[in-house]
Amino acid sequence: MGELTGSVGSRIGLHEAEDLVVRLREHDEQAFSEVFQLYKDLVYTLSVKLLSDKTEALDITQEVFLTLFRKIHHFRGDCTLKTWLYRVTLNQAANRNRWWRRRFLNQTESLSVKPKEEGHFVPDPASDQPWPDRAVYAAEIHKALQAALDELPFDQRAAVVLRDVQGLSYEEIAEILDAEIGTVKSRIARGRERLKDRLKPYREGAAL
Amino acid sequence: MTCKETRNRIHDYLDGELAANQATVLEEHLGECNDCREAWEGLNWIKQSLAVREHLPVAAQEHIWTQVKVKAGYGWPTFLYEQWDTFRTFWRDLDRQILYSKLSAVPVTVGFFVMILMQFPLVPFQDWTYPAFEMRRMPSSVFAEPLMTEVEARHTYADIDEIWSAAWKIPYEDSLSLVAQITPAGHAEIDHVLEYPKNQNLLAAVDDSLRSTQFQSAQDIRNPLVIYSFQKIDVYSDHPDL
Structure with a gap:
């Protein structure tokens, strides 16, 4: 994963990026296409992890690149294009998050609190239920992790995802979230601790 | 560690x-x-x-790319879409907008209360109860004709100072209004009393004070009718009359 980020970083050097921004400002379609190919997965992954809803994530990806098309003249160049895209994605996701929570708080809570009723597999060595095979279990862990992420406060979730999924450095995260590095660190720490506590049964099940 | x-x-x-x-x-x-x-x-x-990356599905890539290109081109449809989008965003973030308007209501409310508080005089209480020496009008009512308007009080500010120093000796927290006439000798006599004080000694003390005070500008006064009003005079406990 770190290697993937590195490859994106090395493929687009600094002056190359500046050149790209200049071309974007001139509404060069080829430049937009390049940016889209470069960052589509980053943006999509971030939105999926933040919202745990693939439809919403697709919508946000579209909004982000539309924003890139329309608002590229607002991009002052005081951060990298990647950081700017991350920021736009975060803002969009935060807005969706608010919107969604406000309207469907009851529904989302009731579904995520009782995973058993939803058909989730909850590992319990004491019971004699059949143990799923490795791939299914990995998918279950993935689902549970996403549900646990969804329960974190938005700022902690954003910090954890930027660090552990996107593999950004503390400085980059601080720049994106517009926060102090200490704040970012404590958000990451608290988020991870909560995820750890939440997924304890799954980890023990994986070790079996 | x-x-x-x-x-x-x-x-x-x-x-x-x-x-x-x-x-x-x-x-x-x-x-x-x-x-x-x-x-x-x-x-x-x-x-x-x-550390698991998601990948944008290929079908979605094409759809998004087409949508972005369509929406990015500017024209009437885009303009309308943007108007709708602005409204939608406003509606979505209405709670924040309401928060801002609530915050902006704070200075307005504060200003409102400041304006109410400004109705009260900010001078100290002692100054507020300062006795009025000269009462040209009696604004008890808008409709009632003031009683004293025709009476011209012709005296100088030096006289007022003297009266004040005499009045300061009056020992009771009380009030009285009277018309005094300055005699050719330069003293003053009570002509008639408009408002009697509660304490009779007070009237006598004022009478004494007026008789013993030498008014400097007595010669200049052609119409020597003076109205004096002492209101809420503070207690002066060292006075021998007490």
């Missing part, structure tokens, strides 16, 4: 942000302490499990 220090640095260690010597110390501790190793394993497992 204690467990507490380890827990504080475990996230830096996990992210590879810890200095090499500190990392060595921490690893030693992890080797010894079961609880901390357990915690580290849990966190590391979370970190590893999170």
Whole structure:
């Protein structure tokens, strides 16, 4: 994963990026296409992890690149294009998050609190239920992790995802979230601790 | 290294942000302490499990790219879409907008109360109860014709000072209004009393004061009718009349 980020970083050097921004400002379609190919997965992954809803994530990806098309003249160049895209994605996701929570708080809570009723597999060595095979279990862990992420406060979730999924450095995260590095660190720490506590049964099940 | 220090640095260690010597110390501790190793394993497992990238589906890529190109081209449809989008965003963030308007209501409310408070005089109480010496009008009512308007009080400010120093000696918190006439000798006599004080001694004391005071400008006064009003005179406990 770190290697993937590195490859994106090395493929687009600094002056190359500046050149790209200049071309974007001139509404060069080829430049937009390049940016889209470069960052589509980053943006999509971030939105999926933040919202745990693939439809919403697709919508946000579209909004982000539309924003890139329309608002590229607002991009002052005081951060990298990647950081700017991350920021736009975060803002969009935060807005969706608010919107969604406000309207469907009851529904989302009731579904995520009782995973058993939803058909989730909850590992319990004491019971004699059949143990799923490795791939299914990995998918279950993935689902549970996403549900646990969804329960974190938005700022902690954003910090954890930027660090552990996107593999950004503390400085980059601080720049994106517009926060102090200490704040970012404590958000990451608290988020991870909560995820750890939440997924304890799954980890023990994986070790079996 | 204690467990507490380890827990504080475990996230830096996990992210590879810890200095090499500190990392060595921490690893030693992890080797010894079961609880901390357990915690580290849990966190590391979370970190590893999170590191899964999603990939934008190819069909979605094409759809998004087409949509972006269509919406980015400017024209009437785009303009209308933007108007709708602005409204939608406003509606979506209405709680924030309402918060802003609530915040802006704060200075307005404060200003409102400040304006109410400004109706009260800010002078000290003592000044507020300062006796009025000259009463040309009696604004008791808008409709009632003031009683005293025709009476011209012709005296100088030096006289007022003298009257004030005489009145200051009056011992009771009381009030009285009277018309005094300045005699050719330069003293003053009570002509008639408009408002009697509650304490009879007060009237006598004022009478004494007026008789004994030498008014400097007595010669200049052609119409020597003076209205004096002493209101809410403070208690002066050292006065011999008390």
